[in-house]
Amino acid sequence: MKLSLNFVKDYVSLDDNIDIHDLAEKMTKAGNEYDTAEKLINATNLIIGEIKECKPHPDSDHLHLCKVDIGKETLNIVCGAPNAREGIKVIVAQVGAELPGDFKIKKGIIRGQESNGMLCALYEIGIDKKFLSEADKNGIHELPQDAPVGGDPIKYMGLDDAVVDFELTANRGDLLSILGMAYELGAIYNKKVNPVEINYKEVGNDVNNEFKVEIETKNCKLFLAKKAKNVTIKESPDFIKNRLIASGIRPINNVVDISNYVMLEVGQPLHFYDADNLGDKILVRQAKNEEKLTTLDNIERTLTENDIVITDGKKAIGLAGVMGGLDTEVEETTKNIVIESAIFDSVKVRMTSNKILRSEASNRFEKGLDPARTYMAMDRACTLLEKYADAEIVTGIVKYDVTDNKEKVIEISYKEINDVLGTNISKEDIVEVFRKLDFKTEVKDESVVVIVPTRRIDISIRADLIEEVGRIYGVDNIQGKLPVVPMRIGHLDKTTRKIRQKMSNMGLNETLSYILINDKDVHKFTTDDFEEIKLLDPITEDRNTLRYSIIPSLYKIYQYNKARENKNVCLFEIGKGFWKKQEQYGENQKISVLMTGEYYTGIGHSKNVDFYDIKGVTEELLNFLGYEGRYSFVLPKNMPEEFHPGQTAEISVNNDIVGIVGRIHPSVEKEDVYVMEINLDKLLEKRVGKMKFKEISKFPTIKKDIAVLVSKDITSKEIETLIKKKAGKLLLNIKVFDVYEGKNIDDNKRSIAYSLTFGTPDRTLNDDEINSILENIIKDLENKGIEIRK
Amino acid sequence: MKEQIEKIKENSVQEISKAENLQQLNDLKVKYLGKKGELTAVLRGMGGLTPEERPIIGSLVNEVRDELEKIIKEKEEKFEKEELNKKLESEKIDITLPSTKIKRGSLHPVNRIIEDIEDLFVSMGYDVVTGPELETDEYCFERLNLPKGHPARDMQDSFYINSEYLLRTQTSAVQARTMMANTEKTPIRMITAGKTYRREDDATHSHQFNQIEGLVVDYKERNVSLADLKGTLEVFVRKIIGANLDLRFRPSYFPFTEPSYEVDVTCFKCGGKGCNLCKQTGWIEVLGAGIVHPNVLEMNGYDPEKFGGFAFGTGIDRLAMFRYGITDMRYLYANDVRFLNQFDRKDEE
The missing domain is CATH 3.50.40.10 (Phenylalanyl-trna Synthetase, Chain B, domain 3)
Incomplete structure (x- = not known):
């Protein structure tokens, strides 16, 4: 709403020399923010002149040489306007005048002729062309014949106005009028509002x-x-x-x-x-x-x-x-x-x-x-x-x-006003606020009855009146303090932030990506069954669907970095994935990781990320969350197309699939890029016991090694399972310490070496019992056709 | 015999002084002090001496032996030291060469600020709660006193997915959820942070951004007031944004609070003098806040005659930009690793 100062002065008598910025600031403090506050015409050194003589310029087919009487002197001015002619009254910008657009009028020579000023069109002094008549769009402005030569043209035309452009709040429709503004200014400046003149036959x-x-x-x-x-x-x-x-x-x-x-x-x-x-x-x-x-x-x-x-x-x-x-x-x-x-x-x-x-x-x-x-x-x-x-x-x-337009009558106690504002405003000062707003009141001992004028459609409940008191009394006058309430400690689940810390400590950069993605990407990196959720009115096709997995977001980030020659990219993000199933909507907290490029760097032993690195990161996370010993990496039942079929595993916790880890399929991504995602909601609902100290065994352990030569089709996990089964309770730990394939071994076979640690907390083991266990294991493996390397 | 001993001493001392390495020294040790060594031989030949001579010769031999042992040892130590020095010299490396590095990780600046804000409010007794990002119109608008067709909905052009669900435009949705979830209708002090979404995208508005929202609801007799809101936000601004900043409350309008305020903070860039960031006003609008609207209390099961409170919310992205001097909002979402890598250390206390 653009407020014309001249217009509003019809209804509220503001000082003639009122500072427009001061007015705008006072209105802002009362809740009516402004964008700009300036004079309607921002031009200086203008004067009314009369063209006494107008001859064509000798060296131009459209310029005129004018002699312009401005009262105190007659100026030679070169003018190009088609309507410049003898006898008309015009707006003259004298030498030294400043016009909008940082335009300064200087003495000049135009095609050999002296020019000491400029004859102005209205748009040259700052009136937008869209408001002008055809004549004014195409030429200098012609003032009426009664315009006083030597006078101020802005004043003469009535353009000596100032305008404040307010950005009003949605509830104050009443301020979309000069009259409403007059009431508001009347409350701020403590002035009465004049009635609207109504008089017709x-x-x-x-x-x-x-x-x-x-x-x-x-x-x-x-x-x-x-x-x-x-x-x-x-x-x-x-x-x-x-x-x-x-x-x-x-x-x-x-x-x-x-x-x-x-x-x-x-x-x-x-x-x-x-x-x-x-x-x-x-x-x-x-x-x-x-x-x-x-x-x-x-x-x-x-x-x-x-x-x-x-x-x-x-x-x-x-x-x-x-x-x-x-x-x-x-x-x-x-x-x-x-x-x-x-x-x-x-x-x-x-x-x-x-x-x-x-x-x-x-x-x-x-x-x-x-x-x-x-x-x-x-x-x-x-x-x-x-x-x-x-x-x-x-x-x-x-x-x-059929309107039912009655003034609203609201009664409110002085105590309630002060309780809500946290103030100690006197009864008199409260009543004064309503008087300034031109609200009728009935003053009682403990409360005031306010008759709200119908123009204030935004006021209907007590809280609205409290707002008016706060506004007009001035919120600057309210002293801040802290609530006096019973002491307590707030609750904060730190799981997510600890995970973030952990991931960051493992060398991953935390990202913050957009959840809106292209619908083409929403089913990528997963075979889960869900319907995509599309926006009714997206801004762009690239962001028209809610993501299900964070991996497409991280993969986009990887591509962004790759295009900028950032080769070592190790990222993680915790965020939401969204789904729809049978008309039900849901969202899950997920964590995703993307790793590519160098993970360790050092002279002679830099290492590019491989599957086992991202698997390690995954295990570290699961161990950190207390799932050690409860998870395994299994071959996916349904392999998402975007994953490398030979380098991808599902992450199973308590025999429930909670995520996936693997390399991106070479047909999708040429570089070795590895990704992982876990549904945190699904993972964290699996309960974890308290962290508790376990007595450290006082007895020594015994280490034994077994190496097997097996077909590549058999996973290490399968052999481990066989060994564990036969080894029984005395086996504390089993670890792969070497894998070999290549020279001296069949093409379809590989050798895996395990280190077994035996022990028990209550006694020292003797070598014989462990050797017999070992013999049993070897016998069992050989019975299953697995060759033992001696 | 005495002469013989003196001779052995003289010869051996001379030979030892000439020894050039541990091996030669060892050989001399055997030659003179060994079981078959010359000095040992002298002791063996003492059988022919008189009882009077024996102790004299014996002590003389021991004297010489002690002396030889001493000088051999000294020499030995010297050689060992030389040898060690040689080894150390050969093992010398260039300590200025680069270390072995595990990639360094980092935490996103927006999440860093969220943590600080959460910690501050937890210390003041607020619970940290969360809510869905795919929200219903009911919780995002209707329960916050924004019925369908309300003009204030224009301020928040939304991403709807159907007539019922939308991406939440404001974390205020969690206010309604928290009040509704509190079936006992006991006092609430909560803070919630997270992603919010609006249908706009330009140089200064991202369609996805982050907000933090706080809500206090308490018994009316405890008078949780506008003054308390002011004091709380003063703590927030001075702790999180800058200790020397001033606040300015401007009355404004939000449907879920009455009275409502926009809260300006001294321009962080120019300190209030006026600059392009604050459009020469010296103030930056940072928060929206107010006294919880009675309709909101009522719609979420709290009797507005018995309960009152305040609520506030702010965008976090700009706070993060200010704290770390980030010049363009788009950096926050581009995730260029050259950007992310800069947030790899602890914040200063």
């Missing part, structure tokens, strides 16, 4: 005899119509044009301008119909699906039954709350008009305007309107039409009103 028979309004939708609660006859369409007076321009609205003609002027002034959008194109009736109803309407901007709109339309009983002539129709537009030739002042449902208007067009009108309907203003706007429009368009206002008003 009515003529002829009652309008109800010739015009009807019918409402067929519950989305219109108030509809007023009046007629004005014999209007004269012409240019608006300067003050109306200037105020519209200052408010960002283009002046058109006096009648159209009055509808906009009144909307700005009291906040109620109006619509004027050409009565001769309208007929004798207005019918308001919901549009029909596929119903067509050509709006004022000459665009054919296709409507739905959610839109409210104004009709003449047969066809749509306006889109309620948003824009009028082209057929009944007020034009140069219009004689008689029907004035509409109405309230349409804010939510419905908002839906329509979101879909079709946001306008000054829709913005106000959406925020809600005060029915008292609907009546006031009608009267104000009649007053101005009579005064500035010679209108004859027809007697009576066509009225449909």
Whole structure:
């Protein structure tokens, strides 16, 4: 909302030399933030001049040599405007003038001729071209003949205004009007608000005899119509044009301008119909699906039954709350008009305007309107039409009103106000706040009854009044303190942050990636059964679906880094993966790891990441979380296509698959890139016992080695299982210490060597019993066809 | 015999002094002091001496033996030392060559700030809670006093997946969840942090960002007030963002609080003098806060006549950018390892 200082001064008497920035800052502190605060015209050293002589420039086909009388002297000025001519009064920028866009006027020589200033067009002194007439767009501005030579043109034109552009909150629809702003400023500066001037005569028979309004939708609660006859369409007076321009609205003609002027002034959008194109009736109803309407901007709109339309009983002539129709537009030739002042449902208007067009009108309907203003706007429009368009206002008003517009009466105790604000504001100061806001009050000993004016549709409960007191009393005056509540220690589950610390300590960089990915990637790196979750209205196709796995996110990050020559990439992220199954939605906390490039670096023994590194990282994580001895790495039942079929394992904890680890398939990624993901929700629901000390054995252990030569099809895990089974309880630990394949061994075989540690906490073992165990193991392996290397 | 001993001494001392290494020294030790050594031979030949001579000669031999042993030992030690020095010299390495490194890990700057904020509020008795990111319209909006069609929903253009579910636009959704989950309807002090999503993407807005949200609900008689909110946020800002910063509360509007405030903090970049970051105002808007709206309490099962409290929320990404001097928001989500590697140490206390 652009606030014209001149406009609001009609209603609240602010000091003439009020500092616009101070006003803007005070409003901000009261909750009305501003974007800019500046003079309407930012130009200096302008003076009214008269062209005394205008000759063509000898060396140009379009420049003029002008002699311009500015009172104190006559200046030679070279001017290129086509309308420069003898006898007109003009705006002269003198040498030293500064115009918008950092444009400084200097003495100059233009094609050999001296020029001591510039004759200005309005757009050159800062009025946007969109507000200007064709003549003003194409040439210098011509002032009326009564303009005083040597005077200040800005003042003369009434453009000595200042504008504050406010960014208002959604609840303060009342401030989308000069009148609302006047009340707000009145509360801040402690000034009374002047009444709106309403004064017009009515003529002829009652309008109800010739015009009807019918409402067929519950989305219109108030509809007023009046007629004005014999209007004269012409240019608006300067003050109306200037105020519209200052408010960002283009002046058109006096009648159209009055509808906009009144909307700005009291906040109620109006619509004027050409009565001769309208007929004798207005019918308001919901549009029909596929119903067509050509709006004022000459665009054919296709409507739905959610839109409210104004009709003449047969066809749509306006889109309620948003824009009028082209057929009944007020034009140069219009004689008689029907004035509409109405309230349409804010939510419905908002839906329509979101879909079709946001306008000054829709913005106000959406925020809600005060029915008292609907009546006031009608009267104000009649007053101005009579005064500035010679209108004859027809007697009576066509009225449909099912609003229940009563002032809200709220009683609140002084104690509650102070309790909520944490203050000790006196009863007198509280009552004073309401007086400044121009709210009527009934003061009691312990409480105050506040009669909230209907313009403040945002106030309905006690908390709203507390806000008003805080706002106007000034939140800066409230001293901060800490709550006095019983002492307690907050609860914080540190599992996630400890995992993050652990992963980081293992050399991985924590990432933060987007959960929205391309739907093409959502089923990658998994064979899990789920439906993807797509956005209804994505910004881009690349981010149109919620990820299920974090691996696609990490893989994208890897590719980003690879493109930047970052070769050693070891990442982890903890985040959500999302799924849908049988109309149920869910999300799980997951941890993913991606590793590629060098993991250890050192002279002569740098090492690139391989499967066993990422497996090691995975085991470290599981051990850290207390799952040691409860997990295994198993061949996947269903291998996701994106994984290397020979270098991928599922992670099983308590015989339940919680994740996957492996190398990315070479057809997906040429480099050796390894990824891992665990569903943390699924993992962490498996309970872990307390960390407890185990007595350290006082007796020595015995170590034995066994080496086997087996087919490559047999996994190490299978042999380990066989050994463990035969070894029994005395086996404390089994470890692979060597794997060999190649020279001196069959191509399809490999040798694996295990180191076995035996011991028991209650006695020293003797060599014989261990040797016999070892013999049993060897016998068992040989029986199963496994060759023992001696 | 005396002369013989003197001779042996003279010869041996001379020979020992000429020895060049441990081996030669060892040989001389055998030659003179060994079982068949010359000095031993003298002792053996003492049988022919008189009882008077024996002790004299015996002690003379022992004297010489002690002396020889001493000088041999000294020489031995010298040789050993030389040998060790030689070995050490040969084992010398260039200690300036690079070490063996395990890749260094790092923690993301946004999560670092979240931890600090959580720790601060835990110390003030707040529970850390979490909520879903794929949220229902009910919890994200309706239970927060934002019915369908409410104009304030415009402030938060959302990613819906159907008419019911959306990616949460604000961590405030967890407020409603926490109140609803508290079936005993006891006082609440909670903080929640996490990802939030809005349908906008430009140089200063990421469609995904992080928020932190706090909620206090307590019995009315405990008067948890705006002044308490002010004090709490002063602690928050000065502990997390900067000790010398001032706060400015500006009345504003959020449907879930009444009164509502936007909280500005002295511009971190210029210290309040005015710069391009704060658009010359000297202030940066950091938090949204207010007194919990009675409708929100009521809709989530708390009687607004018996309970009151405050709520606040802030975007974390910008705080992280400020703390670490990160110049572009996009760095936070690009995950360039050259960026990530810079966050590999502990924060200063």
